[in-house]
Amino acid sequence: MLDLIKAGGWLMAPILACSFAATLIIFERLLALRRARVLPERLLIMLRRWAEPGAVSPLDLKMLPLNSPLGRIVATGLANRHRGREALRERIEDVGRHVVHELERFLNTLGTIAAISPLLGLLGTVMGMIKIFEIVSTQGNSNFSLLSIGIAEALVTTAAGLTVAIPSLLFYRYFQGRVDELVVQMEQETLELIDLLDHPAPSEPLTESFTPPAPENMDESASPSP
Numbered sequence: 478m479l480d481l482i483k484a485g486g487w488l489m490a491p492i493l494a495c496s497f498a499a500t501l502i503i504f505e506r507l508l509a510l511r512r513a514r515v516l517p518e519r520l521l522i523m524l525r526r527w528a529e530p531g532a533v534s535p536l537d538l539k540m541l542p543l544n545s546p547l548g549r550i551v552a553t554g555l556a557n558r559h560r561g562r563e564a565l566r567e568r569i570e571d572v573g574r575h576v577v578h579e580l581e582r583f584l585n586t587l588g589t590i591a592a593i594s595p596l597l598g599l600l601g602t603v604m605g606m607i608k609i610f611e612i613v614s615t616q617g618n619s620n621f622s623l624l625s626i627g628i629a630e631a632l633v634t635t636a637a638g639l640t641v642a643i644p645s646l647l648f649y650r651y652f653q654g655r656v657d658e659l660v661v662q663m664e665q666e667t668l669e670l671i672d673l674l675d676h677p678a679p680s681e682p683l684t685e686s687f688t689p690p691a692p693e694n695m696d697e698s699a700s701p702s703p
Contacts (some may be wrong), residue, residue, distance in 0.1 A: 488601040508525025558674040591645035598638020
């Protein structure tokens with residue numbers, strides 16, 4: 478492996494850096510985009526419990542799991558439930574945009590890696606071919622040991638670039654679809670929450686003011702990659 482890296486020349490350094498960055502992003506996003514983390518089952522059960530009688534249960538407010546993307550939206554809705562439907566919708570939409578932005582974190586970087594890795598490999602191929610022509614022009618084509626240096630640089634960098642680009646592109650597409658799926662589910666829950674808060678049942682009024690607790694650390698995997 479080390480011999481192949483050396484044979485690829487100095488362009489193997491940025492290709493390896495892209496590989497390392499893509500690996501970190503893929504593992505971080507696999508953890509961050511888990512359904513159990515974005516849409517906690519306990520929170521969904523509570524929302525269903527509120528939707529059945531059409532009222533928010535004050536007993537459940539203090540037990541809300543708000544350290545999740547959907548939990549942040551629910552907390553915003555509860556904190557602004559007395560401001561009217563339009564103001565409530567605008568505030569929830571603002572928080573929702575921030576939540577979606579966090580779900581898409583690092584995906585542009587992963588897509589960029591998928592795009593530039595084969596270009597770096599192609600650049601290595603061109604530089605290897607240039608080296609081959611320089612050797613042929615100065616020493617002829619009889620010295621195969623020198624020609625093999627340029628050939629190795631041309632082939633190894635291309636293979637390395639494609640090896641990084643293919644899985645990066647696959648995971649980039651997968652994560653995009655995963656984010657879209659989670660966003661649609663959060664939109665459904667958010668619309669139900671807006672209807673619920675806009676039409677509270679008179680039998681179970683909310684007498685206590687709700688103050689969202691200080692957010693906990695979402696997940697260690699959500700911290701930016703180095």
